[in-house]
Amino acid sequence: MQTKISGHLEIEIQGESLILLPQRAIYWQKNKTLLVADAHLGKAATFRAHNIAVPTGTTEKDLQALSELIVKTGAEHLIFLGDLVHNKRGLTDRTCSLILAWREHHSEIKITLVRGNHDRKIPSIAELMRLDIVEEPLVMQPFALKHHPEKDSAGYVLCGHTHPAVRLHGAGQKSLRLPCYVFDDHIGTLPAFGSFTGCADLEPTGSERIYVLAGDTVVEVH
């Protein structure tokens, strides 16, 4: 693993080792589990269905990136932390056939979706992607896997939903805004995976650990 993906960063949470990947996903090596939040597949198609001209290619790219991650990590279990699909209207024939072909290619892997706010009205995704939908939290000791960043008595929360980013400041009024991983005492939030997703500025309090995605490297910032 270490040799296959460069730029990653290994951290320890609750005694477990987690690998933060520059491709916006966490690999939990002990359980051979890949965690991905907020993929928002079919988002561009939703826009086009509303007659807003957005080019094609984002969903393809995201599925391809997922493929690469699966191959390179050798993951056996893929868990989506909510918001796998953007909207019902984005599940066009075209999007569906892309997803089907992708699943065909990775027929071995087990997939679980922790239901997020965007997935609520799309039960058909279970069949399409041959995955299990579970309500949050999905407990895998010591973690409670969720979509929404809320404390949970079942364990340390790993989640998505907020699409976090931070603004870094340099000398001479220069600033840079980058998506990031955030870990506080109870909750760890993943950056959004989808390439057609925005992000929201985080307001750091100083007590959390922040890892930004700087190009193809994960960097801790202070």
Added chain:
Amino acid sequence: MNEPMGNRRRKRPNMFKKREELQRKREELSRKPSNSRKKRTTTVALESISKQTSGGRELVEDWFSRQGWEPFQFQKETWDAYLKGESGLIHSSTGTGKTFAIWPAPLIEWLEESLSSGATEVTTPPLTVLWLTPLRALAGDTEKSLREMLDGLSLNWSLETRTGDTSASIKARQKKELPSALITTPESLSLLLSYADNQKMFANLKLVVVDEWHELMGTKRGTMTELALARLRVLNPNLRTWGMSATLGNTDEAMHTLCGINASTTRRITSNIDKEISFVSLLPESVENFPWAGHLGLPMVEQVAQTIEKAKTSLVFTNTRSQCEMWYQALLIVRPEWAGEIALHHGSLDRETRKFVEDAVRDSKLRCVVCTSSLDLGVDFAPVEQVLQLGSAKGVARLLQRAGRSGHKPGALSSVVCVPTHAFEIVEFAAARKALAAEKIESRRPLPKPLDVLSQHLVTLAVGGGFRLESVVAEIRSAYSYRNLSDIEFDWVLNFITKGGRALGAYPEYCKVQEYDGYYIVESDSVRQRHRMSIGTITSDDSMNVVFMSGERIGSLEESFIARLRPGDRFVFAGRCLELVRTKDMKAFVRLAPAKGGTVPRWMGGRMPLSSELSEAVREELGITAQGRYESEEMKLVEPLLRLQETWSQIPDEKSVLVEHMQSREGYHLFIYPFEGRLVHEGLAALLAYRMSRLTPATFSLSINDYGFEMVSNIDIPVEMLSEHHLFNPENLADDILRSMNASEMARRRFREIARVAGLVFSGYPGKSKTSRQVQVSSGLLFDVFSEYDPENLLLHQAQREVLEQQLEESRLRNAMKRLSKSRLISVELQRPSPMALPLLVESWRGKVSSETIAQRVSRMQLALTKKPPKATRTPIAKTKITQKTMLKKAAQEQGSKVS
């Protein structure tokens, strides 16, 4: 109103107030039925209009003489030209009389026609005159003066206003039947064109008047107006277009832009009222204690207060909104008794507040208003006796426009007092005076075929009943801005609105506009509705409403400013010290803070570059100085400063460019003074840094102002490199500049407006936020997605072109480089920063040219853990003051020692 009132006692007084108000309004309405309430089409006997059997023209001239006026020559000339079927432009530098140059013309025509028809009765005509105004605030005043004449002639024309403020019920009625004359905005006109029966609406249209055309022309709203006019001319081949404009450097081009390229006869009419302008500089006692840099000018506050005391009503123009807020506070500190007599006015304040201030000025209730360009246009302020300009106006046209806000009566004197904010601005004033006398006025150029506006317009046509391909191309090209539209560009836009964006093939699922055999139409109701909601091209930055806890709105501020505040932080806005309570739903809730103080918001943009006309005048002025001549009062005052510059360095004349170099702890400094305005300097500095770093590896830190720029590097760059390697050569300019600057980030920001105009970003239906949330996206994200998946998208190219042309003034930069490459290079080694170099040293804006990766940059950056409140003022000013005092002292000592 049906809900029980018992438990809402607190609200009661308010409700009663409202009810009383309603009652009062109702009574008012019943007393004098307004035109909009009675039956609008009337038939009257012609006899009642024309008592004797005189012609229409005599009737109008009678009306003029009843007012005690004599029509001016240019007014009569306009009437004649109109009656001959001509279109044109009426321009004047200041003054009035333009409205009555054109308004009587269609009335005369209608009267003549009615009288010669032999009929005894006339009915109210259908829509005949369309009056476009750039500002909603202007509509009220315009309606008043147009009505004055209709009433005076007892014509049964109906006259109404339709803007974004007009109530839905009136709009609905207007949709069925438009008045004889309609005052409206470009956006509302575009909206009218999106209704299916627009052909019928405009069938009888004879004249479109565009007020303040110089304000509209160089903007996307102006381009939208051009396209709308092109459509109206197709519907109505005999339509005449008349514009009213301030005098520009390119008045002829302004006229052709307005009238379209197919206009057979156009006439340019100069209002010949000679307007006298008094131009005075308010100068500090001596230049020794006056700051060399900065842009606030607060040391002048006492002198300004004294000047305000001399006139009954003054307007004080500032260049930025933060300067406006600060000056308002400063004036109240030196004249506390003026509380209630002075007011402030800028674009972020609530519309109601602004209107209140405008009305108070008109009714002579205020001593002074501190304002920004928000009062550049519009509203006739008869009581204003003088205008104060704080800091340089940065352009001759703007100075003229502002001067014209005072003495706004034919024959009255316009008086402008210029107040410097730093020492070099005094040179600008001397230069401005000469440029003004020589009538060297800036040009404003129409935008070159913006494709976002075109795609919006084509969808508007498709929504409003559809268009035919074979005729629409010629129609679009008849608009001046689109005269060079290529087939490729047109086809791309057509493809964009029908199939998506990519040059070949279509986006799946996408169909905004449908094509049937060369006929293009929108069939989906939701597309229609959404398009109408997003018509318009003005983009406001993401702004947040600022409201009191009670819900009363104060105005709006950029989100980026609010985002940096924490609850409990204080800031100055709308002349009050406020404390942030919380932010919620894009609203910042505030309460009044007891104590004075707090930060003043800094707004985006705002700082205009020195115009090329004024830059040239400044260079000439310095050229005279270089010969040792100090002629005007202003130049005499700054003589000690310029003498110092001469002693420590040199003063460049028009044929040379001064390059100063110096070494300090920070590195090697190069100061170059092209005197071309800050935008050109920004581009030039980045370009030179880029070209130098290609010759020898180096990292540069850059700073700029309106006079020159500074480059600091870690290695010694010989000045000779500039000429030996032809670094000022304008070849490959566009490529080099795009590579040297963070051009993609600039284009990304530009794309925000383009995406909104082209209908890619939709801000949502009011009250329907849930359904539209699925399709909301930031324009920045769209820009990234387009760049990666559809890089040939012409809207992306447009963003880049707008950055080059508007943000970096590429053509001006090119001319500057041509001039510089022919200039003589004067190289001076400095022992200490010269008076011209010092402001650059303390400039807070710093750019950087280097080639590091993001990860490398991140390693040096810091996470802003504690949110710093934005800096109120730029601290270097104080520093400058000390430095220059000591320097002048030193200089004096040195001079003394030389003599002895």
